[in-house]
Amino acid sequence: MTTVIKFLLTIGFVLTAWFAHAQIQNQCVDSSRIDPYFQCNDPTFYPVCGCNGHTYRNECVAFRNAGINQIAYQGVCMEEFFFTSAYPNVVTAELNLYVQFYQLSPASIQIRDVYGKLMYSQNYLNIDSRQFTFQVSDYRPGIYFISLHSGEVFTYVKFIKI
Numbered sequence: 001m002t003t004v005i006k007f008l009l010t011i012g013f014v015l016t017a018w019f020a021h022a023q024i025q026n027q028c029v030d031s032s033r034i035d036p037y038f039q040c041n042d043p044t045f046y047p048v049c050g051c052n053g054h055t056y057r058n059e060c061v062a063f064r065n066a067g068i069n070q071i072a073y074q075g076v077c078m079e080e081f082f083f084t085s086a087y088p089n090v091v092t093a094e095l096n097l098y099v100q101f102y103q104l105s106p107a108s109i110q111i112r113d114v115y116g117k118l119m120y121s122q123n124y125l126n127i128d129s130r131q132f133t134f135q136v137s138d139y140r141p142g143i144y145f146i147s148l149h150s151g152e153v154f155t156y157v158k159f160i161k162i
Helices: 002-024 059-065
Strands: 048-050 071-074 082-087 094-113 118-135 142-150 153-161
Touching: 048 059, 082 142, 082 153
Parallel strands: none
Antiparallel strands: 048 071, 082 094, 094 118, 094 142, 142 153
């Protein structure tokens, strides 16, 4: 009989420890906190790598918009290589493009209109973090695309000139 009681106590202890560990362990993303419509009043471009391996503009966006519970580290996630953000996306005269790389890298930036006409092109030998300001007041109203290319990684940012 004592062997059965010892066995049941051991099973009970193991199950209790397993459930306690599951409750203590933090999930990476808390889906109940995700609010894609929340406006962070912090406009700073200070990318952070979330525990899910995605890069976010800053901690506010990671915590409030994506529901991230833990920041893995400051900066761009290694898997994504670089992160970009353009402001404003509806432009009259001046467009700001923020770029941060995981490590120092060469890059190429181009702006094209919706028909493919090249409006701007520049190559950079080594870049890690930078803000670009483009004067677009001479552009005709329409849709434009910024392409950023580095190594095998491409990204496109769309903006509208009014």
